[in-house]
Amino acid sequence: MDVGLIFKIAAVGILITILSQVLKHSGREEHAFLISLAGLILVLTWIVPYIYDLFVMIQNLFEL
Amino acid sequence: MDVLRIGILGVAGVMLALQFKSYKPEYGLYIGFAVSLMIFTLIVSGLVSLFGSMGIMEEYIGSNRAYFSILLKVIGITYICEFCSGICRDAGYASVSGQIEIFGKLSVLAAGMPILLAIIESIQEIAG
Numbered sequence: 001m002d003v004g005l006i007f008k009i010a011a012v013g014i015l016i017t018i019l020s021q022v023l024k025h026s027g028r029e030e031h032a033f034l035i036s037l038a039g040l041i042l043v044l045t046w047i048v049p050y051i052y053d054l055f056v057m058i059q060n061l062f063e064l
Numbered sequence: 065m066d067v068l069r070i071g072i073l074g075v076a077g078v079m080l081a082l083q084f085k086s087y088k089p090e091y092g093l094y095i096g097f098a099v100s101l102m103i104f105t106l107i108v109s110g111l112v113s114l115f116g117s118m119g120i121m122e123e124y125i126g127s128n129r130a131y132f133s134i135l136l137k138v139i140g141i142t143y144i145c146e147f148c149s150g151i152c153r154d155a156g157y158a159s160v161s162g163q164i165e166i167f168g169k170l171s172v173l174a175a176g177m178p179i180l181l182a183i184i185e186s187i188q189e190i191a192g
Contacts, residue, residue: 003102006095009098010080013084013091013095016091039091043091050105054108057105058108062140062143
C-alpha cells in the first residue's frame, strides 16, 4: 500500500488509452475493447488484495 | 496522524484521475478508488490506538462491555457504508449509493436496538 499503486494505475490507464486509440483508428474495434478489458482486469488484480486486507482489518477492529 | 501527507495524497490522486476524464473515465474512477482506499486504510490503522484508549477509559466507567462493542459495531457499519456509497456516487450511480446508505442506516438501527430495549426496561422499572 504505497503511492506507487496510484502511479501504476495511471500508467496502465495511459497505456490502454493509447493502445485503444491506435487500434480504433486501424479499424480493429473489438481489439480495442479487449485491450481495455485487459486493463480493467489488471488494475483489479492490484486493487482487490488491498480491499480484502482493508475489510479484514475493519472486521477485526470493529468486531463486526 | 500526518494530516499533510493525507491531504497531498488525496489532491495529487484527484488531479491524476482528472487526466482520464476525457479519454477513459473508468481509469479516473480506479485512481479515485485507490486513493480513497489508501486514505481509508490510514484512518483505520489510526483508529486502532484510539479504540485502545477508549477501551481503557470504558473500564473506568465500569459499564459492561456490550455497549462499547455495540458502539464499535455501529462506527464500523457507518464507515463501510459511507466508503462504498461514496465510491458509487463518484461512479455516477447515485441510486446504488442511496440503497447502500439506507441499508447502513437500517443496520445501525438494528445494531443499536438492544440499547434501546435496555433503556426502556430501566424506565419501566422506575416508572412501572
